Amino acid sequence: MLLPFATDGGSGAGGFVGPNIGEFFPPVVLFADTPFELNRLMLIRVITTLVIVLVFWLGTRNLKIVPGRGQSIIEWGLDFVRVGIAEDLLGKKDGRRFLPILTTFFFMILAMNLTGAVPGFNLAGTSVIGVPLLLAAIAYVTWIYAGLRKHPGKFLRNALFPPGVPWYFYIIVTPIEILSTFIVRPVTHVLRLLMNMIVGHILLVLFFLATSFFFIEAPGFFKLFGVGTLALGFAFTLFELLVAVLQAYIFTILTAVYIQLALADEH
Template sequence: MFTQTATLIATSAGEGPEFHGPSIDEFFPEAIFTFPGLVLFGEPLSITRIHLIQFLAVIAIVLIFWLGTRRMTVVPGRFQSLVEMGLDFVRVNVAEDLLGKKDGQRFLPILTTIFFMVLFMNITGIIPFLNIAGTSIIAVPLLLAVISYVTFIYAGLKKSPKNFFKNALFPSGVPPFLYIIVTPLEFISTFIVRPVTLTLRLLMNMIVGHLMLVLFFAATQFFLLDLGGWWSALAAGSLAFGLAFTLFEILVAVLQAYVFTILTAVYIQLAVAEEH
């Protein structure tokens, strides 16, 4: 019902209907298109349903911002106002709030891109007939985490080419004999843990959200259509939970976009701080 891959019924001889919950296999759909001439990691390049959803999200972003900014006026209409509100949210609450006006303007394009890319790909998880987030496979979260990581290092090197890595790995105020412990920890936490946590936080939230939604709506179909009778009362309950969790997933989609963007801004702010 909620997803094409949530097959609920397996009726075998002499047995009643059997419930099949959501599976991790949903995040590894079969290829829709395959390009035999293009090989990646030893396998032909292929396009799956999730890739198509990602393409749709990107097209939606480009289309919305193109339509909202192509004929800008001093007195904006409703659609232009909505687009400007979204852009101002990132500019005021993320870029300028953390980085100040000068650095905020420098890094505003990449922060805005990250926010809306994550938001639009997250929100596809609750759109009917799409029903899975474009960020629920590791490629997109990992790519954005790498971009965030590279931007952080670029900002630090641009600010202080000679002292960036020195200050990051050998913080001031630490007794020299402790650097043998502190420096490896700083290296792991700054240059390894940050991109890993950015990737996994977004990925796992989207995976769990999808599995929960499939579970609730799959249970609704199972109770209502396959068991029937008084089981329909449970269907009403699982449907209510499904609808409530859908609203919660909208909140999570927005929140994860905001968290990913603001953490990127925090890392940039640390890189361009005066001590670097």
């Protein structure tokens, strides 16, 4: 994390320093100057992935007809994705078919989003473009595959040349369809998740750095402003937890919507 103040040329003059882009590119902490070097963000991603695997392994290794507390929580989470997203949008057959990828998206994004509010981590695993870009690319390939598999002869044709449109309008319609469906859609899928996590992190860092500055550096009466920034920091932490859940849900449900559109009989 950044320090709440900085010295000015060694003169001892303090000043508030807000968050900057360097927050998202921390220094290397392991295996420096090798192909396997890791910084704090990469460690967060590795640890989060291991935690997800461990939680699901512990929750499902001893499945019982009458589930215990751990199994109940796991089953509730899996049913939320299965019933509330996959089967609701895709139906039972296609919902079960695409359930593994939708479940992976939801829990991976949720866990990596939540690390932004975990003390010691303080940085979401999805706040740098690598993970959102990878997941959006997988979603992109999946819905195109679904469309080509279901409608091999007409998926791309109908996507680029919508039926019922006079042929001379295709000069305008086709470039718009290429841009909106095959370029804008995956780009917005990436940016929606990425930018929410970036903004959330910057706000939290700003409030807590300001709190530290007011309590430690500010003179006299100005220290009282630290109470306000601390309260805002706490409120935005709760809001960030809500955003973490919502973004996992939105990314997953949009993936399901795109697959549904690819499978639709209109193609």
